[in-house]
Amino acid sequence: MIRIKKDMFDLTKKIELDEKNYKHYRLFQTAVYLLALFLAVYLFIIIAFPTQFLTFSFLNPNSTKNNLANIRNSEGLFPERGRIEGTKPLTFDASVIGNYSTGRVSIILSKKSEEFVSASLNARKSYQAFFYPEGEPVGFRDGTAVKSEGNYYLVSDGKLKKFRNDSILETLGFDKNYFIETTAEDLKYNPKGEEISDISTYPNYSIFKIDNEYYILKDDILRKFVSSQAYLSSYADNQAIEKTADFLKKYPLSDDTEGFADGSLVSYGDSAFLVSNGKTLPIDSSITFENMGYSWDDLRKISGDEMAMYKKEKLFTIFSPHPDGTIFVTNEDQKYYLIKNNQKHSLPSSSAALSWSKNNPVIVSEMSLGIEGKCQLKKNPFSFRSYYCEIPLEKFKGLYGKDFEFVLNSESNIKIDTIDTSFKKSVTLENLKLAITETFAKIKGNYAY
Amino acid sequence: MLTKIKRENLIIIYKLLNDTLFIGLVFFLLALIGEGLLPGIITFHIGFSKIITVVFFNLAAVYLLANQLGIKADNDQTNKKTAYLLLFIVLLLVFNSLLKANIFFSLFILLVVVLIGIFIYKVIFEEN
Structure with a gap:
């Protein structure tokens, strides 16, 4: 039997009290320790089952506290001062990491706004960029050498240019072995251009290797790649036509250099960057990197010279959409999409996708576009002009992506002051196990070299 | 104000403040270990500044009461x-x-x- 001494757990034993007051002290002490225990349990719950809050204020649209992304009306434009015309939807994206049980959206209307008569909210889950409208399908990238049914082509100025015969192809120095085998079906997305029949000039987007440096012909001007790995981010090593230094006298040389393919992931020092449209976007954390669906294997270490050719853009955070040059692949049927100018363009095949980016594509679920959660907005009884609704998020479990797209449909002319969203995790054994597994995985990742 | 409270009650408060100080320091130490293992796990929810402020005020109260009661360390x-x-x-x-x-x-x-x-x-x- 454990014997408890009278002054056990008394941190101030030497300061004595009479028996009656000592009893009082012990009573209060027990209450204090119980309170501390409740506080510890409460802290454990908020750490293991966190709630993520995201907000946007139309009163302060430029505030750094705004973290709901891509707020747009039916025309795809930002609704100035939160004004939405009746029957036209308002769409916004919320980026959250992890699996949540419920999503709550609160809409706080302006004093000058009409009240909601009937309003509903629809939700989908994927990546922000995968929600982009679908544009025209695209084919192979400029500079890609392809063959089909015995014919040889070079994609030049967006067009598919066929070599008139084998002799022209060989005289120009192209090696038949390095043309990518593809089908006629895959080639139909590049419009047909004129045949390559002149052996005295090279078509645009011909690639050369001179003294171990790579060049590309653009508008009859040679542009040097900043490095071999910049070249290899776009094209295969063996595709370049070997030339001697004399060849540089044949075409003028541009002062501008060619960099990495759009969507490339590079690292300089301890930081990782995304390359897109001639700029680098510094990735704010490894959490963002992983939750964007990127692979660490695609990260290329670059030199100061390579880095210097780019202008640094603003931080790429968990709230940013994937930039131009990103390739998505659907996990169900291996369909490829290229992100360009806020549109997603389908690509005919994996080889076409590979011509745009040598990175592992970001995996998405095609069916995620069709799975929707829905709720009806209710008036908040504790607040004027505030409406809310809750969407269970169970059905989105297992879908790729970290972004929820919400579409607000109402029949009233409304003016919104604030949109608040909160994502909650239910306190369940399953979520607890998940939280513990994730925490251990994070700790392991933190200590991995 | 403290002089109006009975000495026994002040001693009880002093002893309780020592307990809360101990609890606060245990919380702080655990938070430090947690942050060391996984940066952000605690500070994402509760800042160190808040824990330190609470501990500091607790410590100040212990010091003031000890002076009032004539308790020497x-x-x-x-x-x-x-x-x-x-x-x-x-x-x-x-x-x-x-x-x-x-x-x-x-x-x-x-x-x-x-x-x-x-x-x-x-x-x-x-x-x-």
Whole structure:
């Protein structure tokens, strides 16, 4: 039997009290320790089952506290001062990491706004960029050498240019072995251009290797790649036509250099960057990197010279959409999409996708576009002009992506002051196990070299 | 105001404040260990500044009450086991924060921290 001494757990034993007051002290002490225990349990719950809050204020649209992304009306434009015309939807994206049980959206209307008569909210889950409208399908990238049914082509100025015969192809120095085998079906997305029949000039987007440096012909001007790995981010090593230094006298040389393919992931020092449209976007954390669906294997270490050719853009955070040059692949049927100018363009095949980016594509679920959660907005009884609704998020479990797209449909002319969203995790054994597994995985990742 | 409260009650409050100080320091230590293992796990929800502020006010209240009650700190009361344990945890946290650096550099920094610690202790606590 454990014997408890009278002054056990008394941190101030030497300061004595009479028996009656000592009893009082012990009573209060027990209450204090119980309170501390409740506080510890409460802290454990908020750490293991966190709630993520995201907000946007139309009163302060430029505030750094705004973290709901891509707020747009039916025309795809930002609704100035939160004004939405009746029957036209308002769409916004919320980026959250992890699996949540419920999503709550609160809409706080302006004093000058009409009240909601009937309003509903629809939700989908994927990546922000995968929600982009679908544009025209695209084919192979400029500079890609392809063959089909015995014919040889070079994609030049967006067009598919066929070599008139084998002799022209060989005289120009192209090696038949390095043309990518593809089908006629895959080639139909590049419009047909004129045949390559002149052996005295090279078509645009011909690639050369001179003294171990790579060049590309653009508008009859040679542009040097900043490095071999910049070249290899776009094209295969063996595709370049070997030339001697004399060849540089044949075409003028541009002062501008060619960099990495759009969507490339590079690292300089301890930081990782995304390359897109001639700029680098510094990735704010490894959490963002992983939750964007990127692979660490695609990260290329670059030199100061390579880095210097780019202008640094603003931080790429968990709230940013994937930039131009990103390739998505659907996990169900291996369909490829290229992100360009806020549109997603389908690509005919994996080889076409590979011509745009040598990175592992970001995996998405095609069916995620069709799975929707829905709720009806209710008036908040504790607040004027505030409406809310809750969407269970169970059905989105297992879908790729970290972004929820919400579409607000109402029949009233409304003016919104604030949109608040909160994502909650239910306190369940399953979520607890998940939280513990994730925490251990994070700790392991933190200590991995 | 304190003079109006009975001495026994003040002693009870003083003893309770020592308990809350102990709880606060345990929370702070656990938070430090948690943050050391996984940066952001605690500070994402509750900032260190809040815990430190609470502990600081608690400490100030203990000091004020001790003065009021005429309680003097017993210098011989230092619990060596606890002190060594805390010192070990502090060194682990310092080493942990340098884990991404070169191992020899980390050990060198650790050695420097220990030496500085010893000299500061000698300057402050040792009599001439």
